[in-house]
Each structure stands twice: as structure tokens, then as C-alpha cells.
Amino acid sequence: MAKKLSKRQEAMLSYVESFIDQHSYPPTIRDIQRDLEISSTSVVDYNLNALEQRNFIRRNRNISRGIELVGREPVSSNIVRIPIVGQIAAGEPIPVLEDVTVDENTETIELGPEVLGSRREDLFGLRVRGMSMIDALINDGDIVVLRHQETCENGETVAVWLRDEKETTLKKFYFEDDRVRLQPANSQMDPIFCEPENVEIQGKLVTVFRPYA
């Protein structure tokens, strides 16, 4: 069982890997045959079986492109690519997602599920400008990742737009009695109280990170 892979099997394995990286779907037997200049599909089939026996791949019979790389799936499937759609600053509203065009020029970041939690939809990133969120230990240049939502649970940290003040801020949100309490992450600081009508929830804070160039 500890038998070494043949030259050809090694070549096939790394071919499959790079093919998947490149196309995001596995190759057919004939793809492998052609690109590795193997004379017959049956040779490919034979060596694929060998690779399966040694647990490098898994094959799904009678299914086209039914090759799976063992031990690879966890890495590739759960990564989320998050677009950085603008910036967040005290004095300006958060960009409206519908107005933002996300194309291949948009800066993005890739994050795994450990960082993001389970719900992976509606995520977007904003670059922090200014020191206005320093009380939440968020610095100029940091990147905050938000999940777009217009309501939230008590105690969640959310990005809110204060209509009257014309101001964006990141605070813990508490709805109590008839008013809203916005609590800075820094417990030394005093909360803000305001009318519910004045508060527009823009999204929930999912993660913050700071690249040290």
C-alpha cells in the first residue's frame, strides 16, 4: 500500500489539481489523455484507478468529470470573495449596494468560514476612513466586513446611519423602551440615545481586520 506512485500517476495527479484550479471543474479522461499525451483512454482509466486505490482521488463512476481530489474539498468550497464596495467614515453614508457595480476591477478579499460565520450571503467590505471608530478599536485603514441587513438583534454591533446627524457610526444596538441606545464598544464611553426613526441600520458587523501592508 505504501507503494510509490509512478511517474505517470504523479503527472496525472498534478495535472488534475491544476486543471481544477484553472477551470473549477475536473477534467475528463480525454482531457488528461490529450494534455499528457497518453496513447489511450484506458491507460488513463487504469492509472486513475490506481490513484483512487491509494486514496489520492475519489472517482464517481459513470459520471463525466467525476474526479474528486481527496482532502482538497474543504479548502476550495467555503471561501467567500467579498467585494470592497467603498469606504466608511463618520461623515458620509455607507454606499448603497444597489448602486455599486461589482465587476472584475472591484477590489476583493477572500475569507474562510472561520472568520465569517455560517451565513455567507450579502457580505461586503468597507475601508475605514478616519479615526471616528477608534472607540471600537477600529483604526483608519482597517477593513470592516458587514452583512447587509436592515434590522438586528439587541446587542449586535451594527453600522447605523443617523439621519439627523447625517453620520455613520458603528455601535452596539439596543432597543429599549421607545428609544434606541447605541453603545460604543469601549465601555468607558457614554452611549448615544436616539429616536428609532433617526436610526437606519445599514448592516451587521461580521469582522474587522487590519492589514499591515
Place this chain on the structure above:
Amino acid sequence: MAKKLSKRQEAMLSYVESFIDQHSYPPTIRDIQRDLEISSTSVVDYNLNALEQRNFIRRNRNISRGIELVGREPVSSNIVRIPIVGQIAAGEPIPVLEDVTVDENTETIELGPEVLGSRREDLFGLRVRGMSMIDALINDGDIVVLRHQETCENGETVAVWLRDEKETTLKKFYFEDDRVRLQPANSQMDPIFCEPENVEIQGKLVTVFRPYA
């Protein structure tokens, strides 16, 4: 362009997504047809084209399972899985990498190259314990990602072990004259000066992030 997806198209899109997550290769048109109970493959083809036009997927003509999810593919080879090998606190040294066993039980996080920069070797993560790094805007519970190195350039933020004080700290490092200046990120605070012999560089700070569970 802002046209909404039809019910069927939404269903198809999310079916494709979960199929890929589950199998690690895309579905065929007939897979979609069968599982979504659509009467004809041409209907699937039609709606797949609609999805392509709106840039949710990319189709590769004439090849089986030639569906790619837009914004999902780049998720492949450039992701780095970083082990979280321990914790970092003021009063204890950083775990020595050689002593740490990284196995499948080790907690890890996956991050893309935008977050990590180009050099992707020798990275490891530590969970921050305590508030001792609050002056660097790093909170209890944050995760810091370091690159293991024992030297650094002036001005880089590094994790250092102070031999005499028996203390770990994250500071900007400056070698000047015959001494070392360790500058807190918070410019309000005073630097520490010490002998070069007293300073052991543990690694360079690459990124910090804070999951809001």
C-alpha cells in the same frame, strides 16, 4: 440589467451552488432538470443562458458540466490555511513553532492573498488574551497573524519577547544608535527603550482580525 431573477433562475443558481459544494464538480443540465423537476433540458439551457447574461455564472460551451460560478473560481490556489497555534498574552512567551503539533485538530483560518500580502510562508495565528495590546487597537479575543522571522526592518510592527521583563508585546521596532526603541501603535503613548540583547523578535505582524461571532 437590474432585472430580477425569476423564481426558477434563483432556484437553479442556488442548486448549482450547493451541488458544487457537495460534489466539488458542477452539475449537468440533466442533473438540474431532474432535481428541480423541470420538464425539459432546453428550459434549463434557456435559464442557464439568462444567468450567464446577468453574470451569475459562466458557461463553457459543448463541454459537460461546463458551469462556473462567477466570483467563486478565483477561490482556489491562493488561499492559505493558517494554523492558530496558541495564544499571545503580555505575560507569556509566544509558543515555539517547532514545539507545536499542527494536525487536523488544530484550529485554522483561511485567508486570501489580499489580506496576507505576497509572502505566504511561515504564517501562524495567535489568539490574543488580555487587554495588554489595547494600545495597538488589539482587543482580547482578536486573532493576530504573524510571519515567523527573527529580524526585521525599522518601522515594522513585530512581536517581541523582552527577556528581562519576561513579557511579550507588539510594537513598532526601531533600531537606533545602540538601543532599540519599541513604539506603541498609539502615538499618545511613550516608547520603550531597551538593550538589543533584551529584545527577541518573534515574528512580524501581518494582519489582525476580530471576529464578531
Place this chain on the structure above:
DNA sequence: AATTGACACGAACATCTGTTCGCACGTATA
């Protein structure tokens, strides 16, 4: 009422693709 456009249907077609089989070649073993 007529027209148009989006969407759906069903069947047929042409490849694409995995599988199988008989045969051959070399090396190690008996």
C-alpha cells in the same frame, strides 16, 4: 383583436465521455 416578448415544452441529434476487452511488452519471480 393582434402583436410582442419572456418563458416553457418535448423530441431529436451529435458529440462527449466513461467503460470494457483483447492484446502486447517488460521485468521480476519460480
Place this chain on the structure above:
DNA sequence: TATACGTGCGAACAGATGTTCGTGTCAATT
């Protein structure tokens, strides 16, 4: 030398799969 075994070859088969086309439905528009 004979045998077994791992590996390679080429061809053929059968089913899987993407594509196309004529037709139909329905709601909005003219």
C-alpha cells in the same frame, strides 16, 4: 524457460450530455 504482474495500447460500445428547433402558453402592450 515459464509464469505472473504491472503497465500500456487501440478499438469499440453504450450511455451521458450539450444543443437545436418547432411549438405552445400567458401576460403585457399596441
